[in-house]
Amino acid sequence: MKPAPFEYHRPTTVAEATDLLAEHGDAELLAGNQSLGIVMANRLATPDHLVDLNTVEELAYVEERDDAVAIGAMTRHRTIERSGLLAERLPMLPEAAEQIAGPSVRNRGTLGGSVGEADPAGNYPAALVALDATLEIVSAEEEREVPVSDYFVAYMFTDLAEDELIRAAEIPTDPFPPDRTGMAFLELKPTAQTWPTVSAATAVRVDDPDADEPVVEEARLALANAADVPLRVGEAETEVEGEPLSEGVLEAVAEKATAAADPEDEMHADSEFKIEVAGEYARRSLAKSYDRATNATTDDTTEP
Numbered sequence: 210m211k212p213a214p215f216e217y218h219r220p221t222t223v224a225e226a227t228d229l230l231a232e233h234g235d236a237e238l239l240a241g242n243q244s245l246g247i248v249m250a251n252r253l254a255t256p257d258h259l260v261d262l263n264t265v266e267e268l269a270y271v272e273e274r275d276d277a278v279a280i281g282a283m284t285r286h287r288t289i290e291r292s293g294l295l296a297e298r299l300p301m302l303p304e305a306a307e308q309i310a311g312p313s314v315r316n317r318g319t320l321g322g323s324v325g326e327a328d329p330a331g332n333y334p335a336a337l338v339a340l341d342a343t344l345e346i347v348s349a350e351e352e353r354e355v356p357v358s359d360y361f362v363a364y365m366f367t368d369l370a371e372d373e374l375i376r377a378a379e380i381p382t383d384p385f386p387p388d389r390t391g392m393a394f395l396e397l398k399p400t401a402q403t404w405p406t407v408s409a410a411t412a413v414r415v416d417d418p419d420a421d422e423p424v425v426e427e428a429r430l431a432l433a434n435a436a437d438v439p440l441r442v443g444e445a446e447t448e449v450e451g452e453p454l455s456e457g458v459l460e461a462v463a464e465k466a467t468a469a470a471d472p473e474d475e476m477h478a479d480s481e482f483k484i485e486v487a488g489e490y491a492r493r494s495l496a497k498s499y500d501r502a503t504n505a506t507t508d509d510t511t512e513p
């Protein structure tokens with residue numbers, strides 16, 4: 210099937226893009242077209258107007274700010290995968306990017322498209338929830354900042370209004386000094402090109418990486434595809450904080466993640482299996498983060 214007819218617009222600035230959204234009630238934004246094209250070809254979306262962001266150059270950047278890194282909405286997965294700044298300050302993001310599909314999807318797909326699509330299986334949604342990111346959202350009328358945890362409302366349903374676009378995500382870096390932080394993005398998927406069954410996005414900051422038993426000061430855990438929105442598991446984070454990471458703590462993490470997960474059945478994985486993977490990958494990803502923060506070796510790669 211071919212997409213239903215639409216009028217195509219090619220703005221060159223954010224202001225032009227938001228004016229077009231204000232003018233045309235039934236407009237859809239076009240970013241990397243790795244998801245929208247499929248949806249439109251199947252006529253699951255039939256917008257009358259398409260606003261192409263590919264010529265809005267001001268939306269493509271990775272930049273350091275005061276105690277934060279900002280990533281523009283039109284930044285491609287490939288750029289995130291290869292960013293030296295992100296590798297140093299927020300390595301969870303390049304690790305999440307490099308596992309998305311194959312090179313053709315990563316060369317075109319964007320951060321804004323992934324967050325705009327809001328698939329709970331998406332890599333960035335879970336990573337940004339784990340990292341306490343804030344989204345910059347703009348319309349022709351106003352600009353607002355939304356904590357990413359408030360943005361994902363229900364299954365593929367978000368806080369974004371029809372006349373708004375995501376301009377950037379800002380991620381605080383002060384909780385994560387590189388010399389005593391470890392991060393990981395770990396996913397299970399049936400084949401390299403497909404979406405993951407379940408993923409875990411984790412970060413761990415320790416007090417002293419050279420101590421005999423470094424104590425975890427702060428831990429983060431979010432799961433992808435384990436619920437109808439990206440799932441932050443605060444109960445598991447509390448289990449980890451305030452002591453060195455031990456096998457007992459990791460068992461408690463797996464229990465909390467398992468209890469929090471509430472996924473749907475899918476063709477290749479029923480909910481029972483996804484819950485089991487959620488617990489195992491939460492445990493495994495936190496162990497990897499701790500190892501990276503401390504140069505220890507607690508990571509256990511037994512298959513679930």
Ligand SMILES: Cc1cc2nc3c(=O)[nH]c(=O)nc-3n(C[C@H](O)[C@H](O)[C@H](O)COP(=O)(O)OP(=O)(O)OC[C@H]3O[C@@H](n4cnc5c(N)ncnc54)[C@H](O)[C@@H]3O)c2cc1C
Nearest residue numbers: 238240241242243244245310318319321322325331332375
């Ligand atoms: C074979 C395949 C495998 C994939 N595997 C994975 C995977 O494992 N993990 C993963 O995370 N993703 C995966 N993806 C999805 C990929 O990451 C896409 O790039 C992403 O979902 C959509 O990004 P896009 O830039 O192509 O957006 P588009 O397809 O252009 O747009 C997607 C939606 O976002 C909206 N949108 C775009 N930009 C904005 C903006 N700035 N503000 C608000 N809304 C906006 C659009 O209107 C549209 O509704 C896969 C895709 C394919 C084709």
